[in-house]
Amino acid sequence: MTNNKSGLSEIVKSVCCWIEGFIFLFGCYIVLFGHLTPGGGFAGGVIMAASFILIMLSFGKERTDKLFPRTRTTLVESFGALLFIAVAWLGIYYGGGFFANFLHQKFGGTPFTFLSGGTIPISNVAIALKVMAGLFLVFYVLSTHKVILDEDISKTEKDK
């Protein structure tokens, strides 16, 4: 599983192997209980993205390329946004207004229990997907891509 050629030392990799799943799980918890406890889609999404960033930092980009390739990240990001908009849009048809919480209107639920939020947990999941994929993409692009301008090329040619 571990590749000695890329990434950081064996110690970092071993520790990362242990904790990456827990970080991701904690992110999921923050997202799913966003309507009951502090946190929510954005905070949870950032934590979930942090787990992928940790993997990328310790193992190098090859492993994240396999785990979460760029096309899949883009797909997850767009899907998150579309899911959020879809939930808001369904409110027009089933709840009587844009963003109306139609599930809560229909099923109610006891306050402070998991199933009391109606559409809010779904929206939180949507935001989390968007933020996770978006933040990871930002990190990925900033750390692996470099803009090379024509001026830079001519400068290096001059130096040679």
Added chain:
Amino acid sequence: MNTLPYFVLIPLAGAFLVVFLNVLTRNKVRVISEILANVITLALFIMTIFMFNKSGMYVIGKWVPPLGINLVLDGLSGLMLSIVNLIAFTATLFSINYMRRYTANNYYYALFLLMLAGMNGVLLSGDFFNLFVFIEIASIASYALVGFGTEADELEASFKYMVMGGIASTFILLAIALLYSQFGVLNMAYISEAIANSEFNILLKFTLFLFIAAFSVKAAIIPFHAWLPDAHPAAPAPISAMLSGVVIKTLGLYAMIRVMYNIFGFNGGNMLAYMGLISIMVGGLLALGQMDMKRLLAYSSISQIGYIILGIGLGTKLGILAALFHLVNHSVFKSLLFMNSGSVYHRLGTRNLDEMGGLNKVMPITGGTSLIASLSISGMPPFNGFFSKLLIIIACIQSGHTIFAFWAIAGSIFTLAYYMKMQRYAFFGSLKESYKSIKESPFFMSVSMIILAILCLATSFLLIPQLRDAVLTPAVEVILNADTYKALVIK
């Protein structure tokens, strides 16, 4: 009023759908994003036609204001909505052929639709924080679009735009925070009511100052204009058309008018008129010396925004009517001129006026539409620019500012001068040997230019009393009477 959320919902969903479908098809089918973007902008434009002379409020998520968020449609936002979505449609039509020269088309259309969603949101939002969020959505999308070519000068322009836009956004956020600290609500109509019932103290004055400074940056009024002559030429042509045509008006002018007149009930004395006068002359003089076609057009935008500000700053009914009329007209002809420059760039690969000449012989549609737009913007009858400039001048005289009127006429002569210069260098004169084999611009580019050229004539009819009462007068009444806006929300 049930259609109001769709103005934000459709372009926002479209933006992500474009990316989603393109990833699914592995970026092989370019036509998906083109069709999707064009259908969305056309649908939105058709929807806006039914919005004229209507007013109302839409409550989001069944949370009634002042706690909840609301969307408000009145005469002013209806007028702006229609012009924004019209220009957006012609720009996407133009993009079909023009954007073939770039890679990553799907991201272009996604950002374009995101920018459109932001602008529609700004126009409809009845809540200060949402106004800020939508301004940021539109601005950030436009920063990315300005740097879309990723060449050195484009990235530099985009960065400059981002720094100045970022400072402006910070000012807006600070001003909103100050208002919230004072009144404890974010709903625009309720804040307006609270301001009307309270003393106009130093904190409110500072807040108003922050708003005016921030929106002046977004509208590129001199001396806050430094980003515009870099950003507008650097963007791809359809984006330049959007930026000059509608973005500076929506994020800058519309927001400034709404906050000053409707929220604060402050007409600024003649402050705006003086800012306008400076913009007219400095923008015009700077445009006169440009040899880069798009840079000339960008400076011209600053000058023409000056006319709009001058009309609004007069504060009379005729002045505001003329200013709004000029705003509509300027959107049409400036977008057309930027599309002309894009069409020339598409075929010649240059924006330098020195390298052109005699293009009328090989590009008759581009040349002809550009002549129509140039005559319109210079104020030649029977085109729309003549009527709006004439009305601004009459309004100046009517309100007793004869010097303003002479100043505006002098500015108009400068406008004529630099557009004649552009025509002379680019489209008249002798054609270079190397350009003899050049063809007219592709089909969709020509179609969108012809649509806008026809509109240059057709918008003159907005002065016919029946049309004027349906389109322009409701907007003027909203600006002049702050209570009409409040009455829509507070019942």
